[in-house]
Amino acid sequence: MHVIGLDAATADPESGSPGAGDGRLDRFEALLAAGETIEPRDWMPDGYRRMLLRQIAQHAHSEIIGMQPEGAWLTRAPSLHRKSVLLAKVQDEAGHGLYLYAAAETLGVDRAELLDALHRGRQRYAATFNHAALTWADTGAVAWLTDGAAVVNQAPLCHTSYGPYGRAMRRVCQEEAFHVRQGYDLMRALCEGTPAQREMAQDAVNRWWLPAVALMFGPPDTVVPGADQGTAAFGARVSRQAIAWGIKRHTNDELRQRFVDHCVPQAERLGLTLPDPGIRWNEERGHYDFGPIDWDTYREALGDDTHIARQRLAHRIAAHEDGAWVREAAAAYAAREEAR
């Protein structure tokens, strides 16, 4: 799954770089203008490198933290089939994290540094995963909605300007469609089941809809008058730069609209209600309208300091520390073999 999170908005879009004066910047711009990819050995502006690093790292962290809500249901899946499917899905998320850490490393960092930044709270992951998966239906809702949102985000990133990121994303995208489909299939099974199962499915959608719409696409970046005008203006500036550099292809708000347009008919087929009374077809726009998102509430409710956020990070750190002896043993074994 992928997120351009709230944190991305703090990237500094206008940074000068040493070396910009000697024609290297022109060559960089020319490559972008020609639709060519930027590769690790190419010169690139510091701002471009920083924006990429922030986005790829946050994306990678989201993949591995995102394993937790669903992973917690592996031992409680209702059948062997559902368990095998969920295991395959969670395994994919680990793999996606690894593809992305490898892509980030081409920008001159080490994955150990990135994990350290995650563990110390210096880099973020998608706040979507600071929600708990309370019932089995949540595993379906997460896959259908959160991964569904990720697909909308990721498809254009397959053509992002930075080569290693685009190649990682193409690999991710090939696998992500399975995630969404199995989630939808799980929800359909519940919707066709007993009234209690149906209710469980509706309850899960009630809790996961807004996190998917709000948090998987990042902050607003279309300026309209209102309470979020300031945030949106800043978001718009960051998005403009990201689009100019070919890192992103669409604004957060365009992708958010695309996601809502996909989901409304899917929910109708399931017979589920999306928890937004503002959703209705707008003939004039050719899109579904949906209710405004209360960004301030979101930022309050989903800081790093919520109970689940602390739990997610503590679990991640414990997994890392519990694995230390394995890494040490592997290194010791390798050293002994090499000495032979």
Place this chain on the structure above:
Amino acid sequence: MSEAEGRGVSGAEGALASWEVFLRPRRGLAHLHVGSVRAADPDMALERARDLYTRRGDPLSLWVVRSAAVYASSPAERDPFFSGARHKPYRYPEHFAPLTEGGDRHD
């Protein structure tokens, strides 16, 4: 690190060595570079490459090579090393007149 950039990998504490992964995904294809893994030794690298790059399909074979062992051409783009390939339009059939009237496809 990925992409066979050949950067030495010791760096951060506890970081395992980097290995480039080559996969023969099916008959008729060569081993293709698919990415990289971190591992302490070759067997571990093979297992991690299997877990990461062959979760689907019917793969035939995997190679792993220490990233540091990749000997690459100079990092500069437009490397003069490759200059021999440029400015030789006569290496292409289109440089010459087609053998049949109206087309250069089937001659």
